[in-house]
Amino acid sequence: MSSIANLPAVIRNRYHGFISFLFLLGLWSAASHYNLFSREYLPTPVAVVTAFIRLLSSGQLCISLGSSLLRIIAGFFVGTSLGFVFGAAMGVSQTMEKLFAPLFNALRQVPVIGWIPLIIVWCGIAETSKITFIAIGAFFPILISTFEGIRSVSPSYVDVARVFEYSRFKLLSTIVLPGALPGIVSGIRLSMGTSWLLVVWAEINTRSAAGIGDLLTRSSEGKKADVAFVCIIVIGIVACLINELFGQLETRLSSWRKSYR
Amino acid sequence: MNKLISIIMTLVLGVVTLVTVPAYAEEKVVRIGFPGATTSRPQSGLGWGYVQAKHLFDEEFKKDGWTIDYNYIAAAGPGVNEGLANNSLDFGFHGDLPVLAARSNGLKIKALGAVRGGTSHLLVPTNSHIKTIKDLKGKRVGVSVGTWTHALLLKVLQDNGMTIKDLKVINTSGTAFETSLATGDIEAGFGSLSLIRRGVAREIWSTVGKHVRYQNTNTFVVREEFLRKHPDIVKRLVKVFVKGFYQASLNKNETLKFNTRTGTALADLIEENAGQSIKYLTSPKLDGQVTKQYKDSLALFKENGLIRRNFDPEAELYDRSYLDAALKELKLENHWPDYDSNGNPIKK
Amino acid sequence: MKIHVFFSRLLGLLIPLFLVASWHYLSVHEVVPTTLLPLPSVLFDTWWDMQKSGELLLNMKMSLLRVGGGFLVGASVGFLLGTVMGVWKPVELYLYPVFNFFRQVPVVAWIPFLLIWLGIGEWFKIVFISCGAIIPMALKTFEGIRGVPTSYLEVVRAFEYGKFRMFRTVILPSALPSILTGLRISLSEAWMLVIGAELVAAGEGIGNVMIIARRLFQTDVVLVGVVVIAVTGFIMDKLLDLLETRFLGWRRIQNVQ
Numbered sequence: 001m002s003s004i005a006n007l008p009a010v011i012r013n014r015y016h017g018f019i020s021f022l023f024l025l026g027l028w029s030a031a032s033h034y035n036l037f038s039r040e041y042l043p044t045p046v047a048v049v050t051a052f053i054r055l056l057s058s059g060q061l062c063i064s065l066g067s068s069l070l071r072i073i074a075g076f077f078v079g080t081s082l083g084f085v086f087g088a089a090m091g092v093s094q095t096m097e098k099l100f101a102p103l104f105n106a107l108r109q110v111p112v113i114g115w116i117p118l119i120i121v122w123c124g125i126a127e128t129s130k131i132t133f134i135a136i137g138a139f140f141p142i143l144i145s146t147f148e149g150i151r152s153v154s155p156s157y158v159d160v161a162r163v164f165e166y167s168r169f170k171l172l173s174t175i176v177l178p179g180a181l182p183g184i185v186s187g188i189r190l191s192m193g194t195s196w197l198l199v200v201w202a203e204i205n206t207r208s209a210a211g212i213g214d215l216l217t218r219s220s221e222g223k224k225a226d227v228a229f230v231c232i233i234v235i236g237i238v239a240c241l242i243n244e245l246f247g248q249l250e251t252r253l254s255s256w257r258k259s260y261r
Numbered sequence: 262m263n264k265l266i267s268i269i270m271t272l273v274l275g276v277v278t279l280v281t282v283p284a285y286a287e288e289k290v291v292r293i294g295f296p297g298a299t300t301s302r303p304q305s306g307l308g309w310g311y312v313q314a315k316h317l318f319d320e321e322f323k324k325d326g327w328t329i330d331y332n333y334i335a336a337a338g339p340g341v342n343e344g345l346a347n348n349s350l351d352f353g354f355h356g357d358l359p360v361l362a363a364r365s366n367g368l369k370i371k372a373l374g375a376v377r378g379g380t381s382h383l384l385v386p387t388n389s390h391i392k393t394i395k396d397l398k399g400k401r402v403g404v405s406v407g408t409w410t411h412a413l414l415l416k417v418l419q420d421n422g423m424t425i426k427d428l429k430v431i432n433t434s435g436t437a438f439e440t441s442l443a444t445g446d447i448e449a450g451f452g453s454l455s456l457i458r459r460g461v462a463r464e465i466w467s468t469v470g471k472h473v474r475y476q477n478t479n480t481f482v483v484r485e486e487f488l489r490k491h492p493d494i495v496k497r498l499v500k501v502f503v504k505g506f507y508q509a510s511l512n513k514n515e516t517l518k519f520n521t522r523t524g525t526a527l528a529d530l531i532e533e534n535a536g537q538s539i540k541y542l543t544s545p546k547l548d549g550q551v552t553k554q555y556k557d558s559l560a561l562f563k564e565n566g567l568i569r570r571n572f573d574p575e576a577e578l579y580d581r582s583y584l585d586a587a588l589k590e591l592k593l594e595n596h597w598p599d600y601d602s603n604g605n606p607i608k609k
Numbered sequence: 610m611k612i613h614v615f616f617s618r619l620l621g622l623l624i625p626l627f628l629v630a631s632w633h634y635l636s637v638h639e640v641v642p643t644t645l646l647p648l649p650s651v652l653f654d655t656w657w658d659m660q661k662s663g664e665l666l667l668n669m670k671m672s673l674l675r676v677g678g679g680f681l682v683g684a685s686v687g688f689l690l691g692t693v694m695g696v697w698k699p700v701e702l703y704l705y706p707v708f709n710f711f712r713q714v715p716v717v718a719w720i721p722f723l724l725i726w727l728g729i730g731e732w733f734k735i736v737f738i739s740c741g742a743i744i745p746m747a748l749k750t751f752e753g754i755r756g757v758p759t760s761y762l763e764v765v766r767a768f769e770y771g772k773f774r775m776f777r778t779v780i781l782p783s784a785l786p787s788i789l790t791g792l793r794i795s796l797s798e799a800w801m802l803v804i805g806a807e808l809v810a811a812g813e814g815i816g817n818v819m820i821i822a823r824r825l826f827q828t829d830v831v832l833v834g835v836v837v838i839a840v841t842g843f844i845m846d847k848l849l850d851l852l853e854t855r856f857l858g859w860r861r862i863q864n865v866q
Contacts, residue, residue: 017706024707041726095620102621103628109839111801116808117819117831122645124349125336197715204720205808213717220721221436228721236714243713339824346644346826359826366826368644401812407824431729431812432820446728567825 043226048233051226060215065234068203068211071127072195075134080191083139084184087146092176097147104143112137112198116205125206130199137198138191145187149180185253189246196239289327291318291494294350296337296408306354306376306479307534308543310520312505321501327494337434339407345370351487352498354479356409357558358567364578365559365568371488371580372480373499374545379477380469380533381410381451383417384462386442391449394421394466397428403441403450405434409477410451415561416475417466425565454529469533473541473604474554480547480578488580500587506543507593513539541604544597547579553602647829655829656836664818665837672803672814673841675731679738680799684792687743691750691791695784696776705751712748716741716802720809729810734803741802742795749791753784786857793849800842815841 025045031037032044043051055061086104090097115136123129153176161171203213212231219227295309312318318329332350334340338359344350346368354376363370385391391400394417404411418424433441433450441447442462449465456462468475481502488495509516516539517530534542555574562568572578588594598606629649635641636648647655659665694701694708719740727733757780765779781788807816815838822830 016702020703020707098620099624103624109843110835111804113801113805114835114838117823118835121828124343124347197717200717216721220724225725232718235718239713342826362826406821444728446730
C-alpha cells in the first residue's frame with residue numbers, strides 16, 4: 001500500500017481502475033487467444049487496434065464521426081434554443097406555465113425512440129429527420145431544467161430586487177437568469193448526452209448518409225466485430241468526453257455562483 | 262413582463278415557421294426515386310436500366326437547365342412512397358403493393374406507365390429441411406414488408422391454401438436478410454439469385470418461367486402536384502421514357518448487358534429473363550396485364566388487411582394520356598401490342 | 610378556490626385543443642396532406658379497429674413481456690451490482706471505474722454487437738433491455754448506499770450489529786428512496802429500449818406494428834402507436850410512483866413530524 005501512496009495523485013486516484021481495465025484486457029486477450037469464441041464474435045484486441053488504425057487512416061472514422069457531430073450540433077441547437085425559450089417563458093410566467101405545461105407533459109411521455117417511425121414518414125430518411133429527432137430529444141431536458149432553474153431562484157432575491165425597483169429586464173438579466181444558470185447548464189449537459197445517443201439511434205434507423213451509427217450498422221451486417229468494437233469504444237469515449245466537458249462547465253459555473261453569493 | 266413574453270413568442274413562432282416551411286425556390290430539378298440496389302434485391306425493370314445507363318433523361322433535359330436527381334431508396338417501394346409524400350421526390354417507380362397501398366391511403370399520385378420485369382426466388386438456407394411452400398407453415402419467414410415480394414408471398418401462399426397468418430413474419434431486407442438467413446433467425450424468404458450463387462441459400466420456388474402474375478409489374482408514378490405544376494416536363498419525361506424503352510426492346514442481349522450495371526451478373530440476367538420476349542418486358546403500356554394484376558392484388562391485399570380502403574385504379578390511379586401522346590408522337594402506337602392477363606399479345 | 614383551479618386547468622387545455630382544432634382544420638382542407646397527418650377522428654377509429662381486432666392487445670402483450678423480462682433481469686443485476694459496490698470498498702475501488710466507463714457508452718452502441726452474438730431473436734431483445742435497465746439501477750443503488758449518513762453506521766456499530774442485519778435494518782431502508790428512483794428510471798429506460806429493439810429487429814410488438822404501418826404507408830397507425838406507447842409509459846411510471854408512496858410513506862410522516 002505504501003508504494004501506491006508514493007505515486008503522484010493523478011495515478012494514485014486511478015490506480016485501481018487502471019488495474020481493472022488491464023484485467024479486462026487480459027481476459028479479453030486470453031479469450032481470443034485460446035479461441036474461446038469464433039473471431040467473428042470476439043475479435044482480438046490487436047484486430048480491434050488494427051481496425052481502428054485502418055478506419056482512421058482511410059478517413060472513414062473521421063468522416064463518420066464528423067457527420068454525426070454536425071447532425072448533433074444542428075439538432076442540439078434547434079432543440080435547446082426552443083427548449084430554453086419555452087422553459088424560460090414558463091418559468092417566468094405562471095400563465096405560460098398553465099398554458100404549455102400540460103401539452104409538454106403529454107408529449108414528454110412518448111419515449112424519444114417512439115418518434116422515429118413518425119418522423120420518417122413526415123420527413124423522410126435524409127438529414128431533416130435525423131436533426132428533427134435529435135432536436136426533440138434535446139428539447140425536453142433543457143425545457144425542464146430551465147423551468148426548474150428559474151423557479152428555484154429564491155423569492156427573497158426577487159423581493160430585494162423589487163425593493164430596489166429593478167426594471168423587468170434588469171431583474172431577469174441580473175437575478176433570475178444567473179440564478180437559474182447552473183440548472184440550465186446541467187440541462188445542457190443532459191441534452192448533449194441525449195443528442196449523442198440519439199444520433200446513433202437515428203442513424204441506425206434512417207440510413208442515408210455517413211455517420212458513426214451507420215458505420216456501426218454496416219459492421220454488424222458485414223459481421224465485422226472488430227469494426228463494431230471500434231465504434232462502441234469511440235462512441236463511449238465521445239460520451240465520456242461530452243460528460244466531462246459539460247461537467248467541468250457545470251462545476252465552474254456553480255462554484256462561481258457560490259463565490260458570487 | 263407580458264410584453265417580453267409576447268416578443269419571445271413571436272420570435273419563436275417566426276423561427277418555427279422558417280424551419281418548418283422550407284422556401285420553395287423554383288429549382289429546376291426532377292427528383293426520381295426508385296428501390297435502391299442492395300445485394301439481395303431482385304432486379305426489376307429492364308427498360309429502366311437501359312434508360313438510365315444511356316443517360317437519356319439527362320441528355321433530354323440538359324439543354325434547358327433541368328437536372329435529374331436519381332435517388333436510390335434503400336427502404337425500397339415504401340421508402341419511395343415516403344419520399345413522394347413528404348415532397349422529396351417527384352417521380353418514382355415501384356411494384357403493386359407499394360403503389361396500391363399508397364393510393365389506398367390517399368397519397369396523391371398518378372401512374373403514367375408500366376415498368377415490367379422482376380424476378381425473385383423463395384430461398385431457404387442450404388441445409389434447411391424445407392422443400393415445398395407447404396413446409397413453410399409455422400416457420401420464421403423474412404419479408405421486406407410493403408414491397409412487391411411481400412405481395413408475391415401472399416400470392417404464393419394463396420395458391421397453396423395458406424395465408425400469411427400461417428407464418429411468423431419478420432420484417433427484414435437487404436443484407437440483414439442475408440445475415441439472418443445464415444444465422445437461422447429466418448428460415449425462408451424471397452431473395453435474389455446471387456445468394457444461391459454464393460452458396461448461402463437454395464431455392465424452393467422462383468418466379469422464373471412462371472405465370473406473369475407472379476412477376477414484378479412496377480408502375481412509373483408522378484406526384485399529382487408536380488403533374489399540375491409542370492405538365493410539359495412530365496410530357497417530355499414520358500416521351501424519353503418511351504423512346505428509351507423502344508430502343509431497349511430492339512435487342513434483348515444488348516439491353517441485358519446494360520442492366521448488369523445494377524450489379525447483377527449477365528449470366529444471371531439471361532437466366533432470369535429466359536423465355537420472355539424483350540418486347541413484353543419493355544412494354545410501358547398500362548394494358549390488360551397490368552390492370553388485371555393490380556385488380557387481383559387489390560382484392561388480395563384487402564383480404565390480408567394490407568390495405569383498408571378499396572378503390573378503382575382506373576379512376577384514381579392510371580393516367581394514360583401522357584403515354585398515349587408520347588406513343589403517337591414517336592409513331593410507336595403499334596410497336597407494342599396490348600397484353601392480356603396471361604401475358605399474351607392481344608391480336609387486333 | 611375551486612373555480613380558480615378549474616379555470617387554470619382549463620387554460621392548460623387551451624393549447625392542446627387549439628392544436629387539435631388546427632390539426633383538424635389543416636387535414637380537412639388538405640393544407641397538410643392527410644397521408645402525413647390523418648384526421649384526429651380517423652385516429653380514434655383506427656385505434657378502435659386495432660383494439661377490436663385484438664391486434665393491439667396481442668402486440669402490447671408481447672412488448673410488455675419483453676419489458677418485464679428485461680426489466681426484471683436488469684434491475685436485479687443492477688441492484689446487486691450497486692449493492693456490492695456500495696457495501697464493499699475494495700469492490701468499489703476496482704469495479705466502479707469500469708462501471709463508470711461502461712455506463713457512459715450508450716446502450717444503442719451495443720446493438721450490432723448483440724446482433725452478431727444473439728441474432729435478431731427474443732434473446733437479443735431481452736439482453737438489450739436488461740443492459741439498459743442495469744445502469745440506472747446500479748448507479749442509484751450505489752449512490753443511495755453511499756448516501757447513508759455515517760452517523761447511522763456508527764450508532765449501529767456501537768450496538769454490534771452483524772453485517773447482514775446492519776444492511777437490512779439500516780442501509781437498505783435509508784437507501785430506499787434512491788433505489789426506488791433507480792427502479793423508475795430503469796423501467797422507463799426499459800420501455801424506451803423495447804421500442805428501439807423492436808424497430809431494429811422485430812417479429813411482434815408495438816414497435817413492430819409501427820414499422821409495418823410505416824412500410825404500408827398507414828400514418829394513422831403509426832400515430833396511434835406513438836400515443837399508445839406514451840400512455841403505457843405514463844401508466845407504468847404512475848404505478849411505480851404509487852409503489853414509492855407506499856414504501857416511503859413513513860418517510861413523509863417523519864418529515865411532517
